[in-house]
Structure formats: structure tokens, C-alpha cells
Amino acid sequence: MDIQSPDRQVRLAVDLVNTRTRDPEQLTSPADVRAFLLEHGESDPITLADDDLVAVREVRARVREVFHADPPAAARMLNELLEEYAVRPYLSDHDGSPWHLHVARPGATWADWMAATTALGLATFAAGHGFEALGVCAAVDCERVFANPAEKRPRRFCTPRCSSRTRVASYRARQHAQ
Template sequence: MDVNGYRSDGVGAAVAMVNFWTADEGAAPPTVDAARAMLAPYSFLVRDARAADLGPLADWSAELRRVFEAERLEDAVDLVNGLLDRVSVRPRLVDHGYGLHVHYALPGAAFVDRVRINTAIGLAALLAEYGVERSGVCAEERCERVYADTSRNGRRRFCSDTCANRANVAAHRARKRASAASPSSHAT
């Protein structure tokens, strides 16, 4: 049971933010509208986002990336605890037209603070439930995007089906080349 949505929304937002701000070197700086569109699916009141929020959100995204890059649970826990130390969590039950649910920020908290709290709590829940085995940087060697896998089987290693297919095709072609080049594959 997902009690409050912070795991799914917070983790999804963390993945989206890291990929939005850190994965595409050389991309044009994002606009407020693009940032709003990226964050909207994760239950944020994106109308509150302002141009001044872009820099702090980009910086936070770079810090979130380090969690996804951590290979050891102890390192990831230290990183997430560091994020949690920097947010002011004040849980409250609220109902503003979406049904009764928990908010971890006080009413009127700045947009950046709400995003930071949500993503820090989400990553904490992800680590507590799954450790570091369910998140990371895409296994496709040319990709720098991150992923988090909360599925039942937990076997995801790619950021998208596109990268998984690309890696599978490359592995298949490499096996074919190796097979064609091996002495046992040539007729005698």
C-alpha cells in the first residue's frame, strides 16, 4: 500500500529531475514551462514554479544524481541523510480537493522547498524498501539517464525500453560477430 504518494511521486520526480537537468550535456537551458511540464505528473502545484527556481532545482538535481550513482547502500544512505538534513519536514494532514493526505511541508512553503522535501522523502523510502539494487544509471553504455525500479520483479537496469532494446541489439550483434570470427564456426 502506498500510504501517501511520496514514494512514487518523490522517486518519479527525482528520476525526472536528474534526467531533465543532468543527463543531456550541451542541451539548451530549460525554460520554466519545460520544468513545469516535467514536474506536473508528480503531483506538484507547478503553477508556483518561477524562473528563479530553475537554478536551485538544477543544483538539487545534481545532488540527487549522486544517490543514483551510489553503488553501496551505505554511501546512498549517507547521501540521502544529507539531503534530509537540509529539508524542513513538518508533516500535516491536508485535504485541498484531492482527498485527505500527508504533506511534509507547511502550507505556503516555497516551491523549491516542496520539491526538495518530496524527492528526499521519496528516495529515503526507496532505499528503505529496496536498497540500491533498484536504482542507478542506465546500463546502456552511451546513456547517462537514471532509473528507479519499484516493480514487483525489480529487474530493470535501463532508463527506457529504447535503451534496453539498443543494448540488446548491440549484444546480439557482438555475439554474431564473435561467432563468425571463432575458428569453430568455419567449415573445415
């Protein structure tokens, strides 16, 4: 349970939120959470139970709200997550790993770690890029979120696919209306 980079923290937040969209639920078991953690650079041992699954889903719901909120509310939500889950950062080299930074308290659950790490990542990202760089896809049939660090390119869609699909649907609707 370590922090490697701000980019990793933001990617973790975005990917966590996007495990629950209009697509089927991706976190249906503790094994799914374990696979998610492994895909995001964590290493074994990762031990999870059903109550961990419930707690991770609760964290996900709270992090999702940040993407939907206006800047003052998003800042308040992140501050609440940081106050509840984060501690003063400290260095650790546990289990023979190289030195790395922790922001969750020693012995934190995986859900607590995700809450602290994603809140810190999103807060750092918003401080550097503004809350307008955090978005929810504008496609009517999508609810994925994204973080866009580009300074000059406002982004409305999670992927080029959603952008193209929306543009084609709009074109077809205009053609049909004529």
C-alpha cells in the first residue's frame, strides 16, 4: 500500500470510479478488488474479504461525487476524505520493498488506503490543473470519468470513441430533421 506518483494516484481514482458505470459492475467479489489492485501496481500479499468489497465500493461512490461536484463542493469532499483517511505522509520500506511514501495510517484497510491515496491524488491534480480538468463524459450513454492534464484542450468525452459516437448521432439527428 504505497504511493508511487501523483499520476498513479489520479489513474487509480479514475479507474476506481470507472469500475461502476452503465457497463456491468466490475467489482463483484474480493477477487475482483484484488485483481484491480494488482493491475494498479500493488503487490501480494493482498487479502480481502466481503466487507472489504463493500468498503471499497463505498469509497468509490464518494470519489465519484468529486467528479460531479462544482469546485467548492469537490474541494470540500476531498478535504473530508483526506481528514478521515489520510495521515501525515511517512516513508516505509516494509516487506523488503524499496523506500516509498505512505499517506494512509499503518495497518489501514485497502479501502482506507484507496480513499487516502485517491483523495490526495485528486487534490494534487486539481491544485495543479483546476477542477475543470476533472470531468464526466458528455456522451449521453456514458458515465465514465476522466482527468485531463492538457492546458489548452478542454475535454468533454472520456475517449475518442464516445466523442465520435456522439458526433455521428448528432449529425444523423440533424440529417433526419431536414
